[in-house]
Amino acid sequence: MPRGPLMIIGGAEDKLRRPTILKHFVAAAGGENARIAVIPTASSLGPEVVEVYDALFRKLGAADVVAVRPETREDSHDPDLARRLTEATGIFMTGGNQLKLSAIISGTPLADALVTANEAGTVIAGTSAGASIQSSHMVAFGGPGSTPKQRMTQVAAGLGLLQSSVIDQHFDQRNRYGRLLMIVSQSPQLLGIGVDEDTAAVVEVEDGHEIMSVVGKGAVAIFDPSRIVTNAYEAKRSSPLLASGVVLHVLPQGSRFDLSTRTLLPHVPAVDPGEAAEMAEAGRDLRQLARDIAADGVSPTNLRRRIARTTRRKSATTTAPDPDGASA
C-alpha cells in the first residue's frame, strides 16, 4: 500500500454551502466505507467541535466517525486511542492551538500511530493548527505583516508528515507573508508553504515524488529559498530582513506542483467555450465546402461566393465571449 495523502487545509473550510474540501477528504477516506477519526485536541472548544465534524462527515457519506481526544500526554499513551487511529481510514485534526496539540501528542505512541497509519495508506487531513503540525518545522506564534522582520515568529517541531517544510495557514486572510519569509530566511533548507482559508494543499506520492495539488477557493503560496541571499543571521531584533532571490509560486485550484523538484507541473490552459464553438463551426463549414468542391468542381466565382456566405454565417452565429472572462 502506498503512503496515504496529506490534506493541508488553511482553516475556515466551507462546511455547509460548498464543502469541496471536506467532500474530497471523505472520498479519499473511502466514501461510504470511510471510518474517520477526529482529533480535536488543538481546539479550546468542548464536545461541540467533534459533534460538528461528526455530523458533517456522516452527512457527506462516511460510515463511521470516532473522536480521539487526548487531553494529556498520559492519554496519548492509551493503546485504545492509538487503536482508533490504526482502524480509521481517514484522520482529521481540527483547528485551535498547534502548540497544545503538539505538547500533548508529539513523541507519544499516539503520534507514532498517526505517522504509521499514514505510511500504511491512511489519508491525514488537518485544518489551521491541524495543518501546521503536519510539517517537520511548525510555526508556533507570530504576528501579521508582509515584510519579514527578525523574531516576528518562532518555530517548534511538527509531526514531520511533510519533511523539510514549514506550513502556515489563514495565509492571505491574516497577512502572513512576512512570518513565513522570516522562517525560510533563517532556515533555507525548508520549503515555505502558505495555505489560504477554504483551500487545501493535497500531497500524494507519485513515482517517488511528493506531488502537491490545490483544491478550494484560495491559493497555496510556496517560498523556495534555495538561492536566497539573507542577513537573517545578523539582523537586529524586529528590523526588516534581507531576503533576496526567493522564488515564489502562487498556486490556485487545479495547480500541481512537484515538491521534490520544486517545480510547477504543466498547466492545462482553459478552453474558451465561445472560441471552441466558433472553431468547430468553421471546421464544419470548411469540410462542407471541401465536399462540395470535390463533388461538382465549382467554378472560381462560385467558390468565392460560398466562402463569403460561410464567413457571414460564422460571424452571425459566433457565441458572445463569457462576460466573466479576462478578455473582451
Added chain:
Amino acid sequence: MPRGPLMIIGGAEDKLRRPTILKHFVAAAGGENARIAVIPTASSLGPEVVEVYDALFRKLGAADVVAVRPETREDSHDPDLARRLTEATGIFMTGGNQLKLSAIISGTPLADALVTANEAGTVIAGTSAGASIQSSHMVAFGGPGSTPKQRMTQVAAGLGLLQSSVIDQHFDQRNRYGRLLMIVSQSPQLLGIGVDEDTAAVVEVEDGHEIMSVVGKGAVAIFDPSRIVTNAYEAKRSSPLLASGVVLHVLPQGSRFDLSTRTLLPHVPAVDPGEAAEMAEAGRDLRQLARDIAADGVSPTNLRRRIARTTRRKSATTTAPDPDGASA
C-alpha cells in the same frame, strides 16, 4: 550632467523624530543651496500640506521652498509653474490620489518640465501617490490581500521616470502583495516594486545601470516575473491567480539592487563588535608570544604554559555578545 536621482518613498515618512528620508532628499537637492519645488496636487488638503513641507525642508537646511500647485490641466500649461520646476534643485510630490495628480499633469508642459529637469540632474522625490506616479505603469485603485486575484486592481499610465516598472507603496502596512503580483502576472515585462512606509527606494544611474538603494525603516520588495507561469489571461473575475516562478527580493536599508540586471549587489556583512574585539586581543597575544619566542628561545614546557595563560586571559576578557544580536 548625469540624470538626477529618484526617491520613491512608501508614504508616512518620519517628519520629526528621525527624518532620515527627508534629510537624504534635502542633501541630494544641494543641502543649504537646495531650492525645492513642492507639488501637492495629489493631496485633498489645502495650503497646510505645503506649509508642513515648507517648514520641514527649511528646518533641514534648504535655502528656498516654492509650491507648484496646478489644480487643472489648464494650470499645467502655465509657463511660470514650469519655470519653477526648471529652476528647482529638487522636486517633491506629496501623497494623496495619484490619479488626480496624473489627470492634472500627465501629458502637459509641466510634466515635460519635470522629466526634463530630472534628465538634467534634478532629484525627484515623491511619497505615496507621488511615488506611484514615477513608474511607467501606475497602480490606480485596488484592495488589500496577499493572494493575487483577478481584477483586484487597475493600472493607468505613470510619468515614466522609471521605465518598465510598477511602483506600489504603504506596501507592508496595507498588505499589497496581492495587487502587485496581479499586475506583474498580467504584465510580465514590468518589474514590481513595493515600498514600505517610512522607507525610500533611491534610484541612481551608475555606468549606465539603474542602481536602487534602500533608505529607511522598512523594506522594498521587488517582484521579478521574468520566468513567470501564469493563467492571468484566462482566470475568472476575482479568482486567485496562478503566479509561479516569480523571484522575490525583500531589501532592507543598506541593500543595493541593480534594476537593469535585476540582481542584488554584493551585501557587506555586519561585523560583530564582540567577536572583532576578541580576535584583535587574540592577535595581540599571539604576536607577543611570537616576539617572546624569537627573543629568548623558550623551552617547549614554557611555551605550553604561555599558551595556556594566553587562552585563560582571552576567555576572561571576551566581550559578551550583543543582546540584540541574532545569535546567543
